[in-house]
Amino acid sequence: MNESSTAARRQAHLLDALRSAAAPEADCAFPAAEMARLTQAGLLAAPIPRRLGGLGAGTEPEGGGLAARLLILCGRANPAVGRLFEAHVNALRLIVRFGDQAQLRAACEDAAGGHLFGLWVTDPPGECLRVRDGRLLGRKGPSSGAGHCTRALVTADIGGEAGATCLFLAALTGREPVAPVSGLHGMRAAANGVVTLDGVAAPADAQIGSAGDYLREPDFSCGAWRTSAVTAGMLDALAEMVRSHLVRRGQAGAPMQQARFGEILIARETAQLWVERACLLAEAEGGDPAAQIAYVNLARIAVESASLDALRHAQRSLGLAAFVAPHPLERLARDLTTYLRQPAPDSVLLEASAWHLGRPE
Ligand SMILES: Cc1cc2nc3c(=O)[nH]c(=O)nc-3n(C[C@H](O)[C@H](O)[C@H](O)COP(=O)(O)OP(=O)(O)OC[C@H]3O[C@@H](n4cnc5c(N)ncnc54)[C@H](O)[C@@H]3O)c2cc1C
Structure with missing residues (x-):
């Protein structure tokens, strides 16, 4: 073979x-x-x-x-x-x-x-993970996979006058102390917490690339299509949950339920089409970086809007049942709304819009 x-x-x-x-x-x-x-x-x-x-x-x-x-x-x-x-x-x-x-x-x-592997780049407010004498010093989080990831790519300050931020690949045991994020609305199963990394080895040969590589464009912004793809999958699950609920309840022939379900199908397809095209453009070699970033930024917002629309229709279709655990939609709605809160949504929309407005005719 x-x-x-x-x-x-x-x-x-x-x-x-x-x-x-x-x-x-x-x-x-x-x-x-x-x-x-x-x-x-x-x-x-x-x-x-x-x-x-x-x-x-x-x-x-x-x-x-x-x-x-x-x-x-x-x-x-x-x-x-x-x-x-x-x-x-x-x-x-x-x-x-x-x-x-x-x-x-x-x-x-x-x-x-x-x-x-985890990718842990967020520092707790007022803190900053550092590398000193070949070891990590400080905490990282909130981080997903806390206590479960056995490799974490982290951003850390390597000192010096400029206080440069570099990526380090840390080998973890999974027994590093974790302060779980308490009171989290959804995505609880992703094991979110603030991880103490004091003393974890970070020798020079664990440094990945040079200072500032994590934020290098267009990869930094374009990578958001992958988050949107996970969201599109959640929307697919949502549509299936509504479909099976309506069929089970004998409401598949009710005109208003059909109308709402149609809107959900449109939202699902919208999300998938944006994701497919964002993936195509972002992964294409030799593309115009600014155009790639603008498209992925718009895709992020389009998928977010489609998800919120679909959720509104789904919750109205199912009524109170959608809010009572263990109905699967109760949990999915919490996971979805939590996952949709990705960083800086306003600025990605404004940047994309400004790029289109600033383009030559
Ligand atoms: C459960 C959980 C798991 C996580 N897992 C990880 C992980 O594995 N790895 C990791 O690195 N990080 C992780 N994080 C951190 C996470 O990526 C960010 O903290 C979070 O997504 C930021 O979302 P936010 O809604 O707070 O965004 P923000 O960017 O703070 O946006 C909130 C709102 O404020 C607006 N806004 C933002 N800045 C400004 C400003 N300067 N002026 C005016 N308005 C502004 C935004 O447009 C938006 O409307 C996790 C966080 C949580 C809660």
């Missing part, structure tokens, strides 16, 4: 595993069983570049379409898995882009071996 048919078989196996993924487990429980099953099916190895034995999903231009399908299916099956996989892809992509060959090989071996 040649290499490309082996890859096609692995891809088909992984997509099948995601299509048959189990419903989310208990509200606050990390989806350990599902992650183990999907890791076994090759999910964590999928972003490894093809020349190193992976499928290049989300890390190579040719793997963009596969990444989109995987992220949509993850979001549909289990939003927490979607959130975790999206960060895993992002971390590996940054290592592919900025790491040296030895770092890349080691990271790919880890991913193939089942290590879940």
Whole structure:
């Protein structure tokens, strides 16, 4: 069997595993069983570049379409898995882009071996993770996968006059102290917390790239299409929940329920079309970076609006049932509305709009 048919078989196996993924487990429980099953099916190895034995999903231009399908299916099956996989892809992509060959090989071996990578770039208010004498000093968070990720790509201040911020790849035990985010509305199963990283090794050869690489454009902004893909998958799950509820309740023939369901289908398709095109443009080599960023920024807002529209129709269709656990829509609505709160939505809309207004006629 040649290499490309082996890859096609692995891809088909992984997509099948995601299509048959189990419903989310208990509200606050990390989806350990599902992650183990999907890791076994090759999910964590999928972003490894093809020349190193992976499928290049989300890390190579040719793997963009596969990444989109995987992220949509993850979001549909289990939003927490979607959130975790999206960060895993992002971390590996940054290592592919900025790491040296030895770092890349080691990271790919880890991913193939089942290590879940986190991308932890948020510092608690008033704090800043630092590297001093080859060790991390401080905390990172809120971070998803806290206590479960065994590799974390973190931003940290390396000192010096400029106080440069660099990426470091930290090997974790999963036993680092975690202060969970309490009172969180949704996405609780993604294990969100503030992680204390004092003393974790961060030698010079764990530094990925140079100062400022994390924010390098167009990758920094364009990567948002992957978050939107997970959202589109959640919207797909929402449509299915409404469909089965209406059929079960014998309301599939009621005109107002049909009208609302039609609006939900439009929202679902809108999200998927924006995601598909954002993926195509963002992953294309040699594109105009400003145009790519503007498109992905608009896609982010379009998918957010479609999701909120669909949720409004879904909750009106189901009535109070949509707000009573354990109805699956109760949980999905909390996960979706929480996940939609991505950073700086106002500025991405304004930047995209300004770019279009400033373009020559
Ligand atoms: C559960 C959870 C898990 C997380 N996981 C991770 C993780 O794994 N890794 C990680 O790195 N981070 C993580 N984070 C951090 C997260 O990415 C950001 O903190 C969060 O998404 C920012 O969203 P926000 O709605 O607070 O955005 P904000 O950007 O603060 O936006 C809030 C609102 O304020 C507006 N706004 C923003 N700035 C200004 C301004 N200067 N002036 C006027 N208006 C403004 C925005 O447009 C928006 O309307 C996590 C956070 C949570 C809560």
